[in-house]
Amino acid sequence: MLYFIEQCLNGAQLGMLLFLLAAGLTLVFGIMDLVNLAHGSLYMLGAYFAATFAVLTGSFVLAVILAVAASLIAGMVLEVVAIRRLYERGHLDQVLGTFGLLLFFNELVRLVWGPAGMTLVLPHQMLAAVQIMPGVYYPVYRLVIILVALAVAALLYFVVMRTRLGMLIRAGASNREMIGALGINIKLLYTLVFGLGAALAGFAGVMQAPILTVQIGMGENILILAFVVIIIGGIGSIRGAFVAAIVVGLIDTLGRAFLPDMLHHILSTNAAATLGPALSSMSIYILMAAILVFRPEGLFPAAGR
C-alpha cells in the first residue's frame, strides 16, 4: 500500500512534467497550426542552460530562473528566424523543417557543451525525504516538482482565461484572420506564444535535469509521450492536455510498477518475465488506441477544429 502511494506520486510527477511539455505543443498547434518536432530540443536546451547557469552562479534557484528566461528568448529567436516561415506551409513541410531543426540543435549542443552529458546538482535541502503520511517518505524535490508544476498550470490557466493576452490567444485559436483584421499585431502574438511554449518546455527540462542526466537527445523520447498526451487530450486543448498528462503519467508509472507482478498471478513465471516489461511499456499506447476507437478527436476536442 505504501509502495502504491509512492508510485502514485511518481506518476503524478511524470504527469506534471508531461503537462508542461504538452501545454506548449498544444498551444502552438492550436494557435499557429504548427507541428513542432523541435519542441523536445527546447526541453533539452532548458536542461543544458540550467546546468550551465548552476555552475556559473552557484545557486540552484537562480539557475532555474535564468534557464527559463533563456529558453523563452531562445524560443522567440527561433520563431523569428525560422519557425515563422513554416506557418504557411503544410504539415508535412513543417515536419520536415522542424526535423531539420532537431538535428541542428542536437549537433549544436554537441559543439557547445561536448558529447558528454552534464549533471545538475540539487541543493542539499532538496535531497532529503519528508514524511507525507505515517511511514511514507518521499523525496522533497519530487514534491516540489509536483507543486511548482501545478502552480504553473494554474498560472497558465489564469493567463489564458483571465488576461488580455490570453483573450488574444484564444481569439487567435478560433479565427486568426479576424484578429489580424481587428488590428492586433499577429506576428508579435505568434512570437510571444511560441516563446511561452519554449519557456514551458525549457522549464520541464530544468525540473527534470537533476533527476536524469542532461544529455543530447534527452528530449526525443519524451516528446513522443507528449504527443500521446495531446492526442488523448484533444489537440489544441490545454484542459485536455492537463487531464491526459496526469492519466498517462499515472498509467505509465503504475503499469511499470505493478503489471509484471500481476502477470505472475495469471501466467507462468517465464512468460510473465518476458511479457511483463513489454506489455507495461505498451500500456499507454493501448490506452491511446482505445480512446481513438471511441473518440477519434480526443477527450476534449478543441472547438472549431
Added chain:
Amino acid sequence: MTASAHPSLDARPESLLAPRTVLTGALLAVLALLPLYAMLSGNSFALTLFTRVLILAIGAVSLNLIMGYGGMVSFGHAAYLGIGGYAVGILAKEGVGSGLVQWPVAIAVSALYALVVGALSLRTRGVYFIMITLAFAQMIYYVAIGLDRYGGDDGLTIYRRSQFGGVIDLNNKTLFYYLCFALLLASIYLVARIVNSRFGLVIQGARSNDRRMRAIGFPTFRYKLVCFVIAGALCGLAGALLANQTNFISPALMHWTRSGDLIVMAVLGGLGSLFGPLIGAVAFLLLEEGLSRVTEYPDLILGPILLLVAIYVHGGIDGLLAGRRNG
C-alpha cells in the same frame, strides 16, 4: 493535406530528352554499373554504402505510395524496417535460416502490424494521423527494447544471412547488391502499376477530396487501409534486406528519428513521383556521408538544409528537374 501535385494524373507526355528523364536514366545507369566500378577500383565501401541506399530507397518507395499518392503522412515507417529485421533475426536465432521462410514471415508480420495500425489511425486525419503513426512506432520500439531474449537494448547479431538453398548466396556482395537493385526496380514497378490502376485512382481521389469520393460511392477507408498494408509489407521486405546487410538489428533501427529520415528521403526526392524516393535516398545518404567526411558536425549543415527545403522547395528534387514551380 499538403500533397499538391498530381503527376500521375498529369497527361502531358514528357520528351525523352527532358532533363528529368535524362538524369533519372543516368542515375539508373550509374547504379547498374556501380559494382563494376567497385570491383575495378577495389572500393568495396562504395558497394556497401550503395546497397544501403538501395534498401532504404525501397522503404522510401513504400512511404511514397501512401504519403505521395495517398496523402497519408505516416511517421512510423521505421517500425516496418524493424519488424522485418527482427523477423529475420529472431528466426535466425531460433534456428530457421531459410530465406524462403524468413522473408515471407517478415512481410506477413509487417502487413499484419500495418493492418492493425492502419485500422486505428485511418479513423483520423491530418496531424492526428502523423502523431498516431508516430506513437505506435514508438510502442514497437519499446517492445523491442523489452525483448531480453533477443538482446533487448543492445540488439541482436545475425550470424548467418538468409539461406536460399545454395542457389543465391547473400554473402556475395555484388550478388546481394543486384538483388536489392532488382527488388527496388520491382517495387517501383509495383507502385507504378498500383497508381495507374482503378484502385490507385481511388486512392489519389481520396487524397484530393475524401468526402467527395465517399459521396460517389467508394468506401475510401477500405481502399486506404489496403494501400497502407501494401506499403507496410513492402517496407517489411526492406527491413529483412537491411538485417541481412548489416548482420545486426537493434531497437535503434526503429527510433522515431529513423522514420524522420525516411520522410526526408521521400520528400527530398519528390512526393508522388515514381523515381523521386530513389533520387531522395541517393541525395540524402550521399549528403550525410559527404558532410560527415568534411566536418565533425554534419547535422549542423544538414539540419538547416532540410529547413530550407521545407520552406522554399516544392515538389522535391524531382519537381525541380521537371521544372514544376509551386507544384
